[in-house]
Amino acid sequence: MIKILITINILITALTACGTGFSTNKTYIPKTENKIINYEDASFDIMGEVIISSYIINLDIEKTRIISWTSIDRIDSIYSSSGIEGITIIKAEIDDIGKIVNHSIVKRAGFGLDVFALEIMKNIIINPARQAGKASKTYCYIRILFKQKNSL
């Protein structure tokens, strides 16, 4: 009986000593060289049950990116002949479906180009930042450049 108790005791001790993941009720990812899974999948599903990986897993965030935007019609008149160029930078708040819910201009291009920039921004669709496969509210800078191009 004593042998059995001692054996159980040892097993419990061993499990609690090594398997802290279970004791803290958090994900435990065993180290194995046999199976290698996609690095990014691992980071996106970090809160899943168990992920097998031979890599050290980073907590990567899938960053925001512009999916599409609509150019405004040709900016002609004085802009085409005076060589006016500029850069507008807008700080935008994006909700978890990629919609811009708030914005402010942090760098103005001047010469009325910022009005065009805001017009462009209305039609921008943005993929929000994601982690563990879930989209989240984020902030980003959107840079809109106005450049001159030769007619041919």
Add this chain to the structure above:
Amino acid sequence: MKILYYLLTLLFFTSNLYSYSLSGKIIDLENGAPLGNITIGIDELYYFTKTNDMGEFIFKNIEPGFYVLKTANPLYGEKTLDIKLKRDFYIEIELKKVIFTLKGIKNYSVIKDDRIGTYIITHDDIKDIPSGAGNSFHALQTLPGVGSSFLLSSVPIIRGNNPIYNKYYIDDIPIDYPYHYFGSIIPLISSVNEEIIDKIRVINTPYPLRYNDSISSIIDIKTREPETYGVTGKFILNPIVPLFPAIYVTATPTADINIIFLGKRTDVDLYNNLALRESNNDFYSQEHYLKITYNLDTHSRFYFISFGSDDFMSIKNRSMGFNEMTARSMYHVEALKWEFLLSNRLFFKTIFSNYQIDHKIKNVIEKDKSTTIIAYDPYQYRLFQELFYSSKHVTINAGYEYTTHGGGAKGNVNLGTIAGSNGFSIDPALAQTNVILNTPIKGSSISFFSDGTLNFKPLWLNIGARYKNYGPDSNELFSYRGLLGFNITGSTALYMGGGSYYSHPDMYYYLGQINPDFKESRSYNSVLGFKAAMNNLLSGQLELYYTRYKNLYSLENTKQSDQLAALSQISPFSIESDGTSYGSELYLIAHYRMIEGRLSYTYSVSKRNHNEINAKNYYADFDQRHIFRTIIITKVDNWVFSSAWYFFSSFPYTPVTGSASSNSKFEPQYGEHNSKRYDILPRQEYKLSYNFKSGSRFYINTAINPKYYIYQKYDKSKPYGENNPEFKKDIPLFLWIGLELCF
């Protein structure tokens, strides 16, 4: 056996005694609020959890040791912390909201060309194309019609003309020669750093009349503006050994204020001074650029611009009678600029600038303190105002330019005296000459100009005129131009036109002339061109040109020296009074996936006449008959590889055909002027760059230049023979490594 079981049990319990908990709280840095739903993990153990609504987390039974804690959340980004665990550990982590930067959206406005056929080099081109020894203008040599002297030469030689007739504009401010100089005479590299350049346009005649004072080409440099919010910058080690390092900073403190600064200075001289080493030689070089812009409102902007460079060298030469020679070259510009968008049809621009030059070569003999000096220190204040009007069919820009001139040239030698067939020499004996160089450049000049485009598709017409009253010689001048175009399709055009332009004598002329006549040079130009953009893959242009020149600068003391032309590039010693240039330029640009190819071929003939040597119809000093280049730029991920293959004709030279003994010297006897050439020159240049995500960059630049003769050197102590003159070769191989570190 029992004892063994008890020992094992004790061992495992003991091991548990050395396990600790790691707990903590994550809060917002700005307001201290607890942050829930933040992922946190211990890297080495693969343990991960999320914070609760109170921002708290806990890991239990962690063995002592060193660990890396990582946090991640889309709103707060990623953070890494190194911790040492040796007891129960509690940590409070502060996180700051992050703002991701999205790749820029580019909008292109189709510019109404005021000179169709203008060549453009962009900031990216300068970065990607092999660039010589950190020389931002080297990439211009990839354009059609642009030739060059030796391998590391910096000055673009356009359409076979002496570069003395080109004019540079930086941010709409005219500059003579923005270079760093050796000995105040030989330009080494551009003094406009590549980091501040947005694009360079090479505008050949007939150029728009808003530009001025060139009978050849305009090199128009536009500088950058900050492309990111906040403060960014980089250290530029070019070369990687920090001999001439630069710092570049951009700042956007508010939405309406932008600042760009670049400072560059040699540091070897500073180390030498710090080490308190005595040296016979002293030198330094610096360049700076500062642009501060402020948007007064949504439609107008104010600029403060300051740029320039200094080069100084001092050489104590004991072999020449304990003399000390100093050479200084400097130009500084300060400008205020105001641009105002009056409406969507009117735009108004005002520039007030001050431009100062100081070039000086001085030689002092220790023995009797006699001094040889040649100096040029003019300054000018310039007011420039221009109004643009644009409608559907008509575009007009008109304005005026008022300049006051002061300073001038002075000294007791002139360039003609110090120059010889083997370069320059400030011989102490020259101090005994009785030459008096005293040429004040004083007076006020005023110009009125207008350019216009009439656009009635498919026909369009550029016309322009400039009236100028040039103060220093009270002369009235009239320049004009016209360019008629026909759009065959929406992306194909045929054009032809011409014009007449003036150029006033510049620095080298004043330094060389004892009795200058101030008379301006004049050119009559005509072009016929075809430009087409077939599709996104291929575009190209072909331009034929013919130009006639009158009253070209030629110094009083003319010199037969191809060495002076090859090395100084901007040569005041060309023997020419009038002549013609004609040729054709073909330029093709192709894109295919990550590869860009450029091909250019130039056929050019520049012939000159000169009354003094009674020579006619000879090749100009800078004539390069054939210039062929192919450039390939390949971009793969963060790597950029570019190669440039050049084949071009060398400059002509006047052969030494004999010698005549005189006062124990053997003076050379020359053959027909500019009647010989060296072989066609092949050159290969390569550049490999790696661009880090942070914006830092590392690159290797190399050039191979086999069997390339650039000038002949005649030794007067020996008679003409097989080894006299000696033909000097350019360097055969060149390797340059640069590094840019962002902060």
